[in-house]
Amino acid sequence: MMNKIFKKASVLAAVMTVAALMLSGTRTVQAEEIRIGFLAPLTGIFAQIGKDMRNGFQMYLDEQNGNLAGAQIKFIVEDGQGKPPVNVRKAQKLIRQDNVHMFIGGLLASTGYALAPVSTRSKVLYIASIPAADDLTQRQKQKFPYVVRTGWNSSQSTHPFGNWACDQGYKRIVTVGADYAFGHEVIGGFQKAFENCGGKIVQKLWPKLGTQDFGPFLPLIKKDADAVFTLMVGPMSLAFPKQYKAAGMKAPLLGGGTSADEFALPFMGDEAIGYVTALQYSAAIDTPKNMEFVKNYRSKYGKVPSYYSESNYTTVQFIHEVLKKTDGKWPGLEEFVKIVGTIQLDTVRGPVSLDDDMNPVQNIYIRQVTKKKNFGYPDEELWNNVVKTYPGVSQYWNFGKETFLKQPVYSRSYPPCDHCE
């Protein structure tokens, strides 16, 4: 009897040892190989965004034949499944098993917050190419010395947008935004800037994330508002303007970037025409560089690139630029962060550099959804026509860093709705 158990146990032990040997990854290190880990949701409800992110990254690498300034790039993609804890574990895998020099990506703000501490603990570079949570490069920056952001932060684009709204003569605006941190930050930024220049937010509505039927909210919207500012994400972006127009609402629609980005545009109808949103990128930016990018991307992946793709494309450009300065050698973690902070880059989205807190200083485009033929494509399609460019916008806009950081992070209750009726 005992014999049998021991036999079983020894077999089990043998199996486990073999498994351990098999699993304990290879760690071949070549001098000029740079290993880049990439986290994106490839399954689950955000899978398409994840693929867009990866495609943007891959396209730049392909253009360079996987070779950046002499460094051979090993690009390892992991499926973060759109969940913060899974992203953390996949980052651990990239760090410990693949021994990566840096990891990049993540989608949601919460994922950004989950991944940043990993970079601190493991002393590995994390480039947040998409996660936009303000405090990642603001009030919590000192906790995350190895985090570099190449995308944007939530309130960055709506600060200048607030001023733009004032310039249009809007006095009273109603906001309707998805009730979660990203929505709070985007709308908070708009409110702050808009009220700073004399506007009034007279009502704030917060439908929960994933709202399908805006029926409960539409009758609440004040009829005498000059405009309605929205922050929609995902499927909400498509449903809102349709239901808004069908309900006979007339006030012009403004919105945060995701309310009408290139991810949603192909599936929007004419109801979206006229929608004005702000973001650091539009596929309709009228520069040769962007046109070339859009055409290449579209012929390769069959769709107009969204900022998810552009941001990751530009991220590789940043890495490339650093490696150019080091002749394709990995400069070490601190050194990389130092070098990347000094770079001035001419990118698809325009000139970009990083501020002291490692957040991009870049153009913010005010974009209006327009139906037109663009870049020589035969069909009339919806494009985010750029109506105004605010150059060199930093995350602190014109508030000044010191003053700005004294206020709490934007939330459901900040800024307070002093003019709500």
Added chain:
Amino acid sequence: MALKDRKKILTVMIVMALVGLFTPFANDFIRLLITQTLVLGILALSVDLLLGFTGLASLGQAAYLGMGAYLTAILVDRFQFGLGCDLSLILLMGIAIGAAGAAFFGLFAIRATGVYFLIITLALGMVVWGLANRWNSLTGGDNGINVMMRPNCGVDFSNDINFFLLVYIFFCLSLTAMYVLVNSPFGRTLVGIRESETRMRMLGYNTWLHKYLAFVIAGGFGGLAGVFWTHLNGIVSPEDVLLPISVDALLMVVLGGAGTLVGGPIGAAVVVFIREYLSTLVEWWQYILGGVYVLTILFLPDGLMGLMALVKTWRTDRSEKEGAEASSGQVR
């Protein structure tokens, strides 16, 4: 104790000893996955107590994991509490909050049976998710709360080996406690309720109270798992209390074999392996997960533990047959 039981216990002990010996030497990533398996294993144990021993399918067990996880994160984040030896207090509080949460929710849930229980636990789970999302000042809303460091109580748990050993010890304790519980008169009453609640009620048992207590105890284990969950990931967010974690927990138990205790953790190992490891190798891992699950339910009503039993019967059958043939040969 029956000989058969003793043999089973010995097997489990040997396997657990091997896990304890092997894991510190495993590669870093694998060690992390084994630690994760043990944390989810504790959650699976709590589901098994309900599903396997009481006949209540809970689709909201992530709620209690979430309570323990949020408690841990909030205390560390706000009060720097629980980063030293006060971790032991956190562990107790984690159990307490899970149990208290279940004690409150149980008042609503326990009267429901069958699929209604499934749905009400789901709805309660969604209420917790709503709270996690909406109670920004406490929970950090959608961004969640990140916990930068693990506790250090003489032993530094930032070291993954130490952290593994901590979880390992508590997993073994949980398994033992659960084993004692289900083999106690209380546990046997639960099984009686699973078989026929009406009969137990006629025999004079307060079935509501028994089910309620089982629910509360399960909540406590869920809360304990939550404490480790926070320190394993370094973050807690509403994602952690959402339906998929609850579904996974149920899946683990069904996969491993409900009513077997060890089935849940085995199921956890399979789910973690597919979700976290296989997914680094292939993009279509979800089909494997779904497929394994569907096939298990169709062909292995008692889960993987049932498979082991099947193999055993088959082997005994064969050896008996061989033996019979051999002996009949002798006679001839």
Added chain:
Amino acid sequence: MDFWILQAFYGISYGALLFLLASGLSLIFGVMRIVNLAHGSYFLLGAYVALTVIWVTDSWLLAIPAGALTIAIIGLAMERIFLRQLGFAPLRQVLLTVGFALLFQQGALDLWGGDNMFIPVPEYLNWSIQTGTLFFPVYRIFMIAVVAVVGVILWLVIEKTTLGAVIRATVDDAEMARGIGIDTSTISMGVFALGAFLAALGGVIGGGFTGVYPGLDFEVLPLAFAVVIIGGMGSLRGALIGSMIVGLMDNIGKGLFPELSYFTLYAPMVLILAVKPTGLFGRE
């Protein structure tokens, strides 16, 4: 006043969509005692199939029956090939449908990609009737009309025909029904297919209203639960009452207390189940 009229109208039109989604769930439970957790998947898959039909034929009218029937066949196959295998084992069957929901989710993602889409609605439904200051979107009126027609047909079949009598007998007591020679196996199959048909129909119609996107399956599932919990499982009348109550309650609740919109659905569900474990109008 305007506020209440609009909220009621929006609530009823949303409730109409919920009826399509939930009535099948309720019927399936009535006949087979299983809660089909893949029911949300039927809603989503129906919408995807309809989209494909529209891409190919450009016909919205054709897309409606095509989407609904295709999914009815899938439902039928699921019942025949898999659920039937298990005999009468409600819990295991429920768990099996979870597995299918996971498989359907990834399958849909691989077949149709993960973009958020919309079913294009024909122009003649895409306008609003204006009375005074109020606008009534025609598409919402259309949703109510569809449910009125479907509801009447279902009611006639179930209350007035022999087939209906057979179904009712099976819902009341399957054992007894078998005893008097009713082929409950075929009835189960038919009801399962019908349930899938209705959910997919809801998906096609809802796809022009809320969109079609990955994750929709698990978003609508709790809504269907809410309906059957309030209306009670196994009865059409209950499903209708339940969907109207949920539609109105959810709308008016969010309208009056927008800050509670995370709870307007689930908290009442919990309270109802706590007071009456088989649902408001349910019976065991």
